Amino acid sequence: MIHENPETELIRQQGLYIRTLEEQLAVCEERNKAQELLIEQLNRMLDLFAGEISRIKAENEKIRKEK
Numbered sequence: 001m002i003h004e005n006p007e008t009e010l011i012r013q014q015g016l017y018i019r020t021l022e023e024q025l026a027v028c029e030e031r032n033k034a035q036e037l038l039i040e041q042l043n044r045m046l047d048l049f050a051g052e053i054s055r056i057k058a059e060n061e062k063i064r065k066e067k
Helices: 006-066
Strands: none
Touching: none
């Protein structure tokens, strides 16, 4: 059985750890992109909702003035 020297083993373990961290970073970046897209969509929906609320308020005000 061949045993690696401690330095070689440490370097190998560090390489594995770095690859694991890189994979985790990639997952986090994908989640961030998905969250950014969701926030953009929610902002658009809020803009539409605010526009509809304003339109309804204006219509209600017009109806009150006509009475």
